[in-house]
Amino acid sequence: MSAMPRITVIGSINMDLVIRAPRLPRTGETLFGEGFSMVPGGKGANQAVTAARIGAQVTFVGKVGRDIFGEELRTSLARERVDTRYLFTDDHAATGVALIVIDNSGDNSILVAPGANMRCNPEDVDAAAEELAAADVLLLQLEIPLETDDYAISLAKRHQVPVILDAGPASQRAVSNLKQIDILSPNETEAEALTGVKVSGLKGAEQACRSLLSKGVGTVVLKLGAQGAMIGDRDGIRHIPGVKVHVVDTTAAGDAFTAALAVALGEGKGIDEVVVWANHVGALTVTRLGAQTSLPTREEVDRFIKP
Numbered sequence: 001m002s003a004m005p006r007i008t009v010i011g012s013i014n015m016d017l018v019i020r021a022p023r024l025p026r027t028g029e030t031l032f033g034e035g036f037s038m039v040p041g042g043k044g045a046n047q048a049v050t051a052a053r054i055g056a057q058v059t060f061v062g063k064v065g066r067d068i069f070g071e072e073l074r075t076s077l078a079r080e081r082v083d084t085r086y087l088f089t090d091d092h093a094a095t096g097v098a099l100i101v102i103d104n105s106g107d108n109s110i111l112v113a114p115g116a117n118m119r120c121n122p123e124d125v126d127a128a129a130e131e132l133a134a135a136d137v138l139l140l141q142l143e144i145p146l147e148t149d150d151y152a153i154s155l156a157k158r159h160q161v162p163v164i165l166d167a168g169p170a171s172q173r174a175v176s177n178l179k180q181i182d183i184l185s186p187n188e189t190e191a192e193a194l195t196g197v198k199v200s201g202l203k204g205a206e207q208a209c210r211s212l213l214s215k216g217v218g219t220v221v222l223k224l225g226a227q228g229a230m231i232g233d234r235d236g237i238r239h240i241p242g243v244k245v246h247v248v249d250t251t252a253a254g255d256a257f258t259a260a261l262a263v264a265l266g267e268g269k270g271i272d273e274v275v276v277w278a279n280h281v282g283a284l285t286v287t288r289l290g291a292q293t294s295l296p297t298r299e300e301v302d303r304f305i306k307p
Contacts, residue, residue, distance in 0.1 A: 008137075
């Protein structure tokens, strides 16, 4: 593995339009928000930025529209030292946008107009094939067409590159080749969608892990929010407790966690150590407002773990 791991991220990139409100509005109700911000987001881009900030050399593959949001997102990624050579511009679709409402407890509701993200195709992946073949880890999500994810997985396996799939947003038809995924990392809702198992507490999480392992996944890392994560692999099922912090905003916490998995795996850490470290990265993220604005640096994570 590389001293500075090489991570290829293929996935979504959006402009997030964020409103804070005392609570989420009911149907037909209008509420006054307490502030508005416009920040770069999208699961793929969030994970790319996290990985770059915490110590990886990152290549991003994705698609934006030919508009002001696309220009800003490209500039933002480049500012984070992410390789944007394979961030393509589509003339027939707008850049993806996410509308996010955050309540006083820090919980959020998100509505996404994916736009150009859904035009990310296998040809875009082929353009980055050389970078992918040289990567220590391929990191994917489910916010681009499934056939593109499937193609990227098959290409990674051809070059013996480990694959981490963040299973969000999940459905029963998520991917056709689960057996080729080295680490599958859903949250509770996504695990339920993939397995039909109600993830309610640690017992439900354990059952969901067993179900996913039975489908051929190498390792399952089920994100449990404040409760940490559940690991399932050939050594069994075990719970890695979360890190207690004051929650400001949970947006991008799961993305930060999954990116941390990729970086730590690329550094050669064992899976339990990987998840402990990822828990700290995710916990630090929720103490701040915003998606990419909340993502920590390696120095901040190190100080957080060993103050």
